[in-house]
Amino acid sequence: MSNHPLFQLTLMRMREFLREPEALFWAMIFPIALAAGLGIAFRNRPPEVLKIAAVSPRLAEALRQEKLLDVTQLPPQWAEQFVRTGKVALVAEPAPDGTVIYRYDDTNPEGRQARMLADQAIQRAYGRQDPVGVSDRIMREPGSRYIDFLIPGLIGMGIMGNAVWGLGFAIVDARRKKLLKRIIATPMPRHYYLLSFLLWRLILLIAEVGVPLAFGALVFGVPIRGSTGVLIAVSILGALSFSALGLLVASRVRTIEAVSGLANVIIVPMWIVSGVFFSSQRFPDLVQPLIKALPLTAVIDALRANMLQGAGFAQIAPQAGVLAAWLVVCFGLALRLFRWR
Amino acid sequence: MPGATQALPAKVALRVRHLRKSYKDVTAVDGLDLEVPPGQCFGLLGPNGAGKTTTIEICEGLTDPDSGGVEVLGLRWSSDAAALRQKLGIQLQDTQLAEKLTVFETLRLFRSFFHQGPGADEVIRLVQLDEKRGARVGSLSGGQKQRLALACALVGDPELLFLDEPTTGLDPQARRQLWEMIEAFKAAGRTIVLTTHYMDEAERLCDRIAIMDHGKVIAQGTPRELIASIGVEHVVEFSTGNRTLDLAAIRAMAGVRDVRTENDSVLLQVTELHRAVPQLLAELGRQGVPLTELRTHSATLEDVFVHLTGRHLRDE
Numbered sequence: 001m002s003n004h005p006l007f008q009l010t011l012m013r014m015r016e017f018l019r020e021p022e023a024l025f026w027a028m029i030f031p032i033a034l035a036a037g038l039g040i041a042f043r044n045r046p047p048e049v050l051k052i053a054a055v056s057p058r059l060a061e062a063l064r065q066e067k068l069l070d071v072t073q074l075p076p077q078w079a080e081q082f083v084r085t086g087k088v089a090l091v092a093e094p095a096p097d098g099t100v101i102y103r104y105d106d107t108n109p110e111g112r113q114a115r116m117l118a119d120q121a122i123q124r125a126y127g128r129q130d131p132v133g134v135s136d137r138i139m140r141e142p143g144s145r146y147i148d149f150l151i152p153g154l155i156g157m158g159i160m161g162n163a164v165w166g167l168g169f170a171i172v173d174a175r176r177k178k179l180l181k182r183i184i185a186t187p188m189p190r191h192y193y194l195l196s197f198l199l200w201r202l203i204l205l206i207a208e209v210g211v212p213l214a215f216g217a218l219v220f221g222v223p224i225r226g227s228t229g230v231l232i233a234v235s236i237l238g239a240l241s242f243s244a245l246g247l248l249v250a251s252r253v254r255t256i257e258a259v260s261g262l263a264n265v266i267i268v269p270m271w272i273v274s275g276v277f278f279s280s281q282r283f284p285d286l287v288q289p290l291i292k293a294l295p296l297t298a299v300i301d302a303l304r305a306n307m308l309q310g311a312g313f314a315q316i317a318p319q320a321g322v323l324a325a326w327l328v329v330c331f332g333l334a335l336r337l338f339r340w341r
Numbered sequence: 342m343p344g345a346t347q348a349l350p351a352k353v354a355l356r357v358r359h360l361r362k363s364y365k366d367v368t369a370v371d372g373l374d375l376e377v378p379p380g381q382c383f384g385l386l387g388p389n390g391a392g393k394t395t396t397i398e399i400c401e402g403l404t405d406p407d408s409g410g411v412e413v414l415g416l417r418w419s420s421d422a423a424a425l426r427q428k429l430g431i432q433l434q435d436t437q438l439a440e441k442l443t444v445f446e447t448l449r450l451f452r453s454f455f456h457q458g459p460g461a462d463e464v465i466r467l468v469q470l471d472e473k474r475g476a477r478v479g480s481l482s483g484g485q486k487q488r489l490a491l492a493c494a495l496v497g498d499p500e501l502l503f504l505d506e507p508t509t510g511l512d513p514q515a516r517r518q519l520w521e522m523i524e525a526f527k528a529a530g531r532t533i534v535l536t537t538h539y540m541d542e543a544e545r546l547c548d549r550i551a552i553m554d555h556g557k558v559i560a561q562g563t564p565r566e567l568i569a570s571i572g573v574e575h576v577v578e579f580s581t582g583n584r585t586l587d588l589a590a591i592r593a594m595a596g597v598r599d600v601r602t603e604n605d606s607v608l609l610q611v612t613e614l615h616r617a618v619p620q621l622l623a624e625l626g627r628q629g630v631p632l633t634e635l636r637t638h639s640a641t642l643e644d645v646f647v648h649l650t651g652r653h654l655r656d657e
Binding site for chain 1: 426
């Protein structure tokens with residue numbers, strides 16, 4: 001078997017990858033570093049304490065009864081400036097007629113929240129009785145945090161980036177160096193050459209998906225609720241679709257500059273709209289069908305549905321359809337356009 | 342296919358008929374006919390841009406001709422490509438092999454493409470890269486890379502070897518090393534077709550040569566025949582500093598076929614050196630012109646090319 005051209009070609013892919021330290025870094029280490037960084041930055045903190053101020057000792061005393069408020073007492077002339085510069089979310093001051101004035105910015109969520117908490121605390125201090133007693137049961141659920149949202153996004157991004165850039169650069173480099181031409185001057189069947197790229201991608205996929213998945217699960221307890229079979233199937237379908245896209249990108253160009261430009265034009269917009277870092281629902285309804293038709297959106301939506309909501313094959317069928325369509329169209333076009341020299 | 346080609350040894354290793362190929366506004370190959378008998382080393386000699394590479398790549402099945410036909414080892418690219426690829430060894434002009442692979446890994450890869458042939462290690466020995474067996478391709482010198490390219494062509498045990506400018510850009514020692522390897526392959530009775538713009542390479546390696554210019558063969562034969570065809574055996578080159586000279590008298594000397602001036606030198610094409618040189622010295626003495634330089638060499642393929650085209654092979 002080690003004499004089979006496909007084996008030797010795939011071995012060449014592997015050697016070229018493993019002997020390029022930068023490639024190894026961008027494909028493996030970078031996504032983990034990114035996940036760790038973002039996971040820490042956006043970790044769920046205990047409910048935040050709001051900074052507010054009061055200009056009279058009586059009001060300050062009343063407000064301090066509320067644990068979610070951090071109260072300072074201010075001389076009256078500073079009140080307005082403190083709110084305006086955002087040092088405090090709200091200032092409570094007594095009016096001459098015995099009422100209380102709240103100074104805050106009502107377009108700022110913190111301001112509105114401070115207004116609610118402050119008013120409640122003051123009304124109680126001045127004797128208001130709550131008609132009914134209440135108590136809280138706090139639930140913090142894995143699967144609804146930012147890191148849970150992020151890990152499937154990063155996996156999708158990794159599959160896309162490695163396939164499009166990996167294939168694009170390797171093929172254009174071989175064309176530029178006339179290695180493609182040299183290889184087709186041998187009896188090797190041409191499709192073996194392209195197949196070796198797909199085989200190598202599938203081998204690499206184990207690490208591409210496995211490493212961020214394991215990292216998320218072990219470090220942040222990111223859940224994997226759906227079946228592993230669906231997860232693997234989505235990953236493979238995604239890798240094949242993006243490989244076809246990479247093949248198409250590399251089918252004709254002759255320079256590294258041209259292929260990196262072309263790859264970026266395709267990759268970067270998808271990073272933004274396909275919901276890697278934030279939900280693609282934030283874009284207008286008008287463009288939603290377009291966004292849903294992108295391969296990266298399909299992979300990420302399917303991964304999220306599988307990992308976070310435990311979706312099975314039936315629920316991710318639309319995304320699988322999108323990916324299959326990209327695979328067929330890109331691969332067909334790439335084979336037509338491909339230039340061996 | 343009825344009457345399929347038998348595996349009889351072909352009478353002609355390579356036959357090219359009325360070959361034409363144009364790119365946009367350039368005619369690269371302009372009605373070319375060639376015939377290469379088996380067991381010979383055949384050279385396409387010509388300056389850069391003469392159409393040598395286009396011709397050899399059409400023969401290698403990498404470029405389609407506009408018209409005309411190619412028959413390699415009795416087979417045709419249109420119908421027998423797969424069988425043909427197994428029988429050919431090909432070295433292209435300036436191919437860069439994968440830099441991250443080692444010499445051995447590269448040859449192992451190329452060996453896997455062929456049904457039969459020597460092992461990777463055997464070819465490594467053949468091209469004397471034993472010491473570089475485990476070295477990355479990127480770390481090899483120009484000569485070593487070229488030897489590796491030759492090894493990649495030999496790894497399928499080819500009946501016919503195509504070499505496109507095998508020693509371009511190499512230092513003299515590396516060229517001689519490569520020549521010895523090509524000669525060893527030839528000694529084993531295999532056929533070689535090579536292109537070159539070095540006349541010394543063509544003269545040393547080739548049994549027959551086709552001189553190409555502007556996509557056409559302008560002369561064909563053994564090196565000896567080609568040189569004999571211009572009717573001169575020697576070239577005398579001299580210079581007289583800046584002193585003016587009566588060239589007519591020199592042209593009139595017995596045995597002088599041609600007189601040309603080139604920069605500050607005068608070139609005489611002569612049939613007999615032992616008569617031309619004393620005459621020349623006597624004539625210069627009569628004209629009272631001092632001799633600052635005098636060189637003679639036996640006529641070469643370069644002189645043939647100059648004779649045919651008025652240009653040098655390596656016109657810059």
